[in-house]
Amino acid sequence: xxxxxxxxxxxxxxxxxxxxxxxCSQFEPRDKRFYYRALWNFSLREDLAELDSEFNGVDFGHSxxxxxxxxxxxxDIPAIEDRARKETLAFxxxxxxxxxxEEAIAPTYMKLAWRAQxxxxxxxxxxxxxxxxxxxxxxxxxxxxxxxxxxxxxxAYAITAKRLDHHRLDQFPYSKTFRxxxxxxxxxxxxxxxxxxxxxxxxxAAPDLAAKTRAVRPILTxxxxxxxxxxxxxxxxxxxxxxxxAFAARYPEIANIFDNLHMLHDNIxxxxxxxxxxxxxxxxxxxxxxxxxxYLASADATxxxxxxxxxxxx
Amino acid sequence: MNQPILRLVLRFVVLMLGLWPLPxxxxxxxxxxPNRPIGMEDAxxxxxxxxxxxxGVRFNDRREGRTRVTFQPQIIYGAFDNAQIEIQGDLMTEPxxxxxxxxxxDLHLGLLYNFNTETLQLPAFAIxxxxxxxxxxxxxxxxxxxxxxxxxxxxxxxAHLNAGYTILGSPQxxxxxxxxxxxxxxxxxxGYPDSFRDTLIASVYTRQSDQRGQRNNTGCEIGLRHQLxxxxxxxxxxxxxxxxxxxxxxxxxxxxxxxxx
Numbered sequence: 262x263x264x265x266x267x268x269x270x271x272x273x274x275x276x277x278x279x280x281x282x283x284x285c286s287q288f289e290p291r292d293k294r295f296y297y298r299a300l301w302n303f304s305l306r307e308d309l310a311e312l313d314s315e316f317n318g319v320d321f322g323h324s325x326x327x328x329x330x331x332x333x334x335x336x337d338i339p340a341i342e343d344r345a346r347k348e349t350l351a352f353x354x355x356x357x358x359x360x361x362x363e364e365a366i367a368p369t370y371m372k373l374a375w376r377a378q379x380x381x382x383x384x385x386x387x388x389x390x391x392x393x394x395x396x397x398x399x400x401x402x403x404x405x406x407x408x409x410x411x412x413x414x415x416x417a418y419a420i421t422a423k424r425l426d427h428h429r430l431d432q433f434p435y436s437k438t439f440r441x442x443x444x445x446x447x448x449x450x451x452x453x454x455x456x457x458x459x460x461x462x463x464x465x466a467a468p469d470l471a472a473k474t475r476a477v478r479p480i481l482t483x484x485x486x487x488x489x490x491x492x493x494x495x496x497x498x499x500x501x502x503x504x505x506x507a508f509a510a511r512y513p514e515i516a517n518i519f520d521n522l523h524m525l526h527d528n529i530x531x532x533x534x535x536x537x538x539x540x541x542x543x544x545x546x547x548x549x550x551x552x553x554x555x556y557l558a559s560a561d562a563t564x565x566x567x568x569x570x571x572x573x574x575x
Numbered sequence: 576m577n578q579p580i581l582r583l584v585l586r587f588v589v590l591m592l593g594l595w596p597l598p599x600x601x602x603x604x605x606x607x608x609p610n611r612p613i614g615m616e617d618a619x620x621x622x623x624x625x626x627x628x629x630x631g632v633r634f635n636d637r638r639e640g641r642t643r644v645t646f647q648p649q650i651i652y653g654a655f656d657n658a659q660i661e662i663q664g665d666l667m668t669e670p671x672x673x674x675x676x677x678x679x680x681d682l683h684l685g686l687l688y689n690f691n692t693e694t695l696q697l698p699a700f701a702i703x704x705x706x707x708x709x710x711x712x713x714x715x716x717x718x719x720x721x722x723x724x725x726x727x728x729x730x731x732x733x734a735h736l737n738a739g740y741t742i743l744g745s746p747q748x749x750x751x752x753x754x755x756x757x758x759x760x761x762x763x764x765x766g767y768p769d770s771f772r773d774t775l776i777a778s779v780y781t782r783q784s785d786q787r788g789q790r791n792n793t794g795c796e797i798g799l800r801h802q803l804x805x806x807x808x809x810x811x812x813x814x815x816x817x818x819x820x821x822x823x824x825x826x827x828x829x830x831x832x833x834x835x836x
Contacts, residue, residue, distance in 0.1 A: 291657055291692035291699070295624035298836070303805065325768070348768055359805050361771040365764040368728050375692045541695065 289375055296386045297412045301397035301405065305389070308470055309396050310358065312460065312477050315484065316392075317360045318353030319453040320385070323526065325349050326446060327533060328367035331541070335438070335534035342445045349449070350488060370533075373541055374548045377529060380418045380557070384522040387413045388457060391515065395464045396473060403511075410515055414558060420521050421558040422514035423567045427497075427524045430555060430566055435535035435547075439527070442534055448491030450530070451498050454523045456484040458516075461505035498523050525556050607735070607762060607776065610647055612812030612829040613796035615760040615778045617735050618701035618726040620659040620689045621835070627651040631810070631831025639822040644668045647831065661685035661705075670712035674750055675785030676720070676741050680711030687724075698727035703739070716744025722756075731767060735760040735778075754783035772802040776812075784820050792819035796827065808833040 296302065306313045329345040352361070363378070364371050371378055390409040399405050413419055431437065440447035463476035501516035502509035509516035528551050538544045553559075555566045607617040611629055621627055633645040649663040663683040670679035685705040693699040703722040709715050722739030737758040746752045760778035764771060781793040798812030814827035 287694040287696045288691050289694055289697075291619060291689055293619075293622035293653075293657075295622040295653060298624070306805065321768070352768055355769055357771075359772070359802060362764060365731050365767055365771060368731055369695075372693050372695045372728070375694065545695075 291375070292379055292418065294383065294416060294418075297390055297409045299399075299405065299409075301393045301399045302390075304393040304397035306358075309474060309477070311356075311474070312392075312481065314356040314358060315353065315456060315481065316389070317357040318349070319457065320363060321352045321357075321361045321366060322349040322449065322453055323381070324361075324363040324367035324370065325352075326450065326530065327370040330439075330530065330533035331367075331370050331373065331544075335442070336536070338442065341443045346446045346449060353488065373545050374529075376418075377525075377548050377552050380420060380525070380552060381522070383413065383416050383418045384420055384518060387515070387518065392460070392464070395461065396470070406512060406515070410512070413518070417557075417559060419558045420518050420525070420556050421561055421564065421567070422517050423561060423564070424513075424517045425521050425524065425555065425564075425566045426568050427520065430524050430528060431497075433528070433531070433551075435531050435537045436528075437531065439530035439534040444493045445491050447530070448493045448495060449488065450526065451495055452484060452487035452491060454526075455487065455499040455504065456480065457523075458499060458501040458519060459484075459504040461501070461508035465508060498527060521556060525552070607774075607800070608651070608833070610829065611800070611808075611831055611833055612798035612810035613760075613776055613778055613814060614780060615735055615737055615758045615776070615796075616687075616703075616724060617733065617762070618689055618699035618724045619692075620657050620687050620701070621651060621653045623653045623656050623658075625653040625835055627833055627835045629831065629833040631829055633827070633829040635824045636826040636828075637822045638825045640672070641669060657689040659687045661687070664710075673713070674748070676707060676718040676743055676754075678707075678709075678711035678714035681714050681718075682708040682710045684708070693726060693728060698725045700725055709744070713747075715747060718743050731764055733762045735762065749786040749788070751783060751785065751787050754785070756780065756782035774800045776800065786820070789820040790818060792816050792823050794819070794824065794827070798829070806835055808835075 305316075325345055325348055326341070329341055333340045335341075363382075387409060391406055394402050394405045394409070410422075414422065459480050460477050463480065464473050467473040467476040498520075501519050505516075529548055532538055532544050532547050532551070538547050555564055561567065606619055606621060607615065608629065609616045610631060610633065612631065627650070629647070629649040629651065631647045633647060635643045635645070637643065644667065646666040647663065648666075649661060651659050651661045654660045661684065663685070664680065665677060665683070667673065667677075667679040673679060683705065685703060687701055687703045689699065689701040691697060691699055701724040703720075703724060705720040705722075707714075707718040707720075709717060718741060720739055720741040722737055725736045727734050735758070737756070737760070739756045740753060741756070742753045743750060758778050758780040760776060762774050762776045765773040765775055775797075776799070777795070777797045779793075779795045781791045783791055794814055794816035796812055796814030798810060800808055800810045803809050810829070810831045810833070812827075812829040815825060816823040816827075
């Protein structure tokens with residue numbers, strides 16, 4: 262092969278790649294963003310590993326569910342309630358020291374709805390940052406939490422900090438499909454969300470690390486009980502204001518973001534499980550419609566789901 | 576490998592061990608960068624805002640000539656959305672005997688730009704532009720390189736294609752003024768669903784020889800990236816060139832570490 266030929270071939274390849282990208286309707290930027298860098302990064306992992314490992318297990322659970330719903334068409338009850346749920350419980354039981362690679366858990370789902378996944382990733386990073394701050398010896402925790410909130414809200418993938426009408430968001434034609442068909446896994450997901458929001462007030466109230474460790478033990482015991490016997494009697498997801506009222510009162514925007522994040526998880530589970538959206542393309546379109554119109558902060562000016570008054574409706 | 580070189584390698588490894596920070600989170604073992612540990616990369620940049628320090632030792636036990644050892648310190652920075660910039664300065668033993676674009680002590684600047692993430696229809700694409708400034712031993716002219724990168728997954732298996740072309744600013748003697756390089760590779764996460772710490776990588780490559788009139792260097796490599804902590808990734812790789820000039824590599828080996836913060 263001559264040098265000239267090789268040079269031309271390389272440039273032609275690059276030009277073809279560029280044209281393909283521009284022409285393709287599924288072109289989607291990756292847009293990964295690093296977490297807010299601070300001295301308190303990973304305080305939870307280093308100082309309260311017992312709780313951190315549970316959150317690592319939660320990361321596995323969401324991705325494993327979505328991948329299995331997608332690949333099984335959302336109708337195979339044993340595949341979800343038995344196999345996928347037990348895989349998740351088995352992973353949680355390993356007490357993972359680092360968070361799992363979610364692209365290895367759900368390679369198909371990530372290709373279907375990366376924009377939604379990136380939205381989850383950034384909100385989960387906000388969750389992690391707030392735990393780290395609360396557990397750390399940072400002197401001005403309030404300022405640190407407001408800084409990470411501001412950093413989060415700079416992102417194009419930030420979920421709205423406004424309170425959304427979750428009951429309206431639970432009344433789409435396909436809503437409740439997942440919890441009706443897969444009550445065990447749905448209750449398992451809600452148990453994750455219980456753990457994620459229930460720890461804030463006890464952690465904030467405890468004066469030192471030893472006290473924080475003691476404070477989360479009962480919550481972990483309750484959570485592990487829920488994993489063993491999922492709370493199928495629950496009719497709606499746990500809310501931050503109900504389980505950590507002091508945290509929600511002090512940081513209402515963050516509480517709203519977390520509740521909205523958890524509602525978005527439920528919406529996507531319903532979309533993936535519903536036969537009313539029979540093709541992967543239809544599911545992707547609906548996930549992006551819901552995400553763009555009702556959840557991203559960039560839609561605040563036109564979002565009809567924003568609650569106008571300050572009353573809680575749950 | 577002779578004893579002085581072995582001692583040098585061991586000292587470097589011990590130094591890198593001493594630089595490890597406390598556990599945290601960052602450079603992902605699933606995000607593949609060139610030479611960490613083998614000569615291929617995926618189409619993804621590190622997240623915007625992330626800083627990574629990477630380093631490694633690579634030995635090339637040649638079929639003719641002495642074993643060559645390369646130290647590979649590098650800083651990478653997620654400077655913009657979907658883009659990383661890199662600063663590198665390889666240091667090699669026997670610097671006066673080197674031919675080709677890479678000279679010991681050259682300041683290497685690179686930019687990797689990822690156009691898109693992978694979707695159901697589209698692979699991920701990226702482009703890499705690099706330049707080597709002639710700060711090294713016997714180095715003349717500014718060398719430039721452009722590489723197109725494609726990543727496509729099949730389940731958990733990821734396939735990667737790298738195709739690049741290097742133009743030497745001032746070729747000397749029998750050095751080629753330009754050379755192409757092509758790599759086909761796969762990566763696979765080991766341990767699923769119980770563990771997510773290891774990624775196995777394998778590649779085959781061919782590149783035009785450094786000097787005119789010689790056969791392409793063609794070989795294969797295999798490597799492993801291990802997530803030691805959330806901030807630290809260790810890597811190790813082996814390879815061989817089964818076709819090429821008489822001084823082609825009989826055995827290639829790399830050990831390295833990446834730290835993100």
